[in-house]
Amino acid sequence: MSDMMIGTIQPRHERIWRAEQAGDWDFAAYELGNLRGAFGRLGRAHPMEQNTPLPDMIESVTRQPFEDLKVAIDRKDDADFGKAYDELSEACNSCHQALNHRTIVIGRPAGASQSDLLFGKAGR
Numbered sequence: 320m321s322d323m324m325i326g327t328i329q330p331r332h333e334r335i336w337r338a339e340q341a342g343d344w345d346f347a348a349y350e351l352g353n354l355r356g357a358f359g360r361l362g363r364a365h366p367m368e369q370n371t372p373l374p375d376m377i378e379s380v381t382r383q384p385f386e387d388l389k390v391a392i393d394r395k396d397d398a399d400f401g402k403a404y405d406e407l408s409e410a411c412n413s414c415h416q417a418l419n420h421r422t423i424v425i426g427r428p429a430g431a432s433q434s435d436l437l438f439g440k441a442g443r
């Protein structure tokens with residue numbers, strides 16, 4: 320579970336933010352789709368976690384933030400994006416708290432990205 324968090328969930332959560340900060344809405348939309356897919360695979364790989372059906376838990380905490388993020392990205396609305404992104408981070412944290420991992424706190428990415436991905440450069 321922690322490997323999937325580090326390998327598939329956390330980097331996509333960060334990339335959605337970095338892309339939006341760079342004004343690369345196409346990449347943000349692309350990565351939002353990938354993050355949803357990654358949560359789907361996580362739920363299938365771990366159907367039960369601490370006697371809790373994980374797919375149901377994922378669905379209940381992420382459904383609304385994912386919808387709101389999609390709308391904000393489609394509209395290219397920075398303010399709504401910020402709100403929806405914080406909602407999603409709260410969803411991450413609510414599950415960490417519920418599953419006895421309150422030490423793991425997720426928020427807006429800080430500092431410079433270490434990534435070699437160049438946002439907003441497509442087609443140049």
Ligand code: HEC
Pocket residue numbers: 320321322324325328329332368373376377380381407408410411412414415418420423425
């Ligand atoms: C449905 C529940 C759930 C959701 C939603 C969730 N997580 Fe997690 N996450 C966990 C659990 C459980 C662990 C602890 C896994 C373990 O160590 O066995 C974890 C661990 C982590 C870790 C620590 C991994 C490590 O080894 O250092 C990170 C980082 C993380 N999650 C990021 C996120 C991010 C980012 C989101 C939201 C985009 C998120 N998680 C959403 C359940 C969830």
